[in-house]
Amino acid sequence: MKTYLALISAAAIGLAACGKTDKPAETAPAAEASAPAAASEAAPAAGSDASAAAPAAEGASGAASADAGNCATTVEANDAMQFNTKxxxxxxxxxxFTVTLKHxxxxxxxxxxxNLVIAKAEDIEGVVADGSSAGPDADYVKAGDARIVAATKLIGGxxxxxxxxxxAKLANGSFKFVCTFPxxxxxxxGTVTLAD
Ligand SMILES: [Cu+2]
Structure with missing residues (x-):
């Protein structure tokens, strides 16, 4: 029984301390005397705290999934020799960052x-020319081409x-993406833009 009261008092003090951070020494004896009152008062407060915390947590996970979405994109390519974005x-x-190319x-x-190959705007021409020479077995990408930031393999329908x-590889300069199929x-x- 004594331990039980002590626990309630401790809880009340704890709750009181949460609400009023300024005078912990004064609130301690008062909380002991009015433990049931403090507990019943504290309950709705704790409840509202919890319900307030719930939407915040949802918001946080929503933001997290939005972030994940922002770190990946899908680009479509078709039989009419077009990407669906510029x-x-x-x-x-x-x-x-992940780019998915979908034919x-x-x-x-x-x-x-x-394919989808990313390189500096001024390097694109050379990357395309060398990729063309590399041939289909190399996915039209020159092996070990240091100018290339990223390249998918060559895919069909x-x-x-x-x-x-x-x-971070896009930090300096302006970048483009191309298909290097001859x-x-x-x-x-199209362009590859680094955004906030
Ligand atoms: Cu193509």
């Missing part, structure tokens, strides 16, 4: 293959490929 936005808050067409990769890179870059290109 700009890929990359949040600089992301530790890594929504039906043509095989030998005739209408696509109905296929999908992913590439993940560090957004003849595609003129139509299949």
């Amino acid at each position: 700009d890929i936005k990359v949040s600089k808050a992301c530790k890594e 929504t067409g039906t043509q095989p990769k030998a005739g209408m293959g696509h 109905g296929e999908e490929a992913k590439v993940t890179f560090d957004p 003849g595609h870059a003129a139509l299949m290109n």
Whole structure:
């Protein structure tokens, strides 16, 4: 019984301390004397605290999933030699960023293959030329090309490929993405923008 009261008092003191941080020494004896009152008063307060905390927690997890969404994007490519976007936005808050390339067409990769290659705007021409020379077995990407920030493999209709890179690689300069399949870059290109 004594322990029980002591626990209630301790709880009341604890709750009182949460509410009023200024005079802990004075509130301690008062809390002991009016333990039941303090406890019943404290209960609704604790309840409202909990309900207030719940939406906040939901908001936090919502933000977390939104962040995850911002660290990945999907770009579609089709049989008409087109990407479905002209700009890929990359949040600089992301530790890594993933681009999924989805070929929504039906043509095989030998005739209408696509990849997605990111490099500095001024390097794109060279990357495309060297990729073309590298040939289809190399996914039209020159092996070990240091100018390339990221490159997916070459895919045909109905296929999908992913590439993940560090957004910090986009810190200096302006960047573009292209498909390096011979003849595609003129139509299949866009900018890669680093955003907040
Ligand atoms: Cu292509």
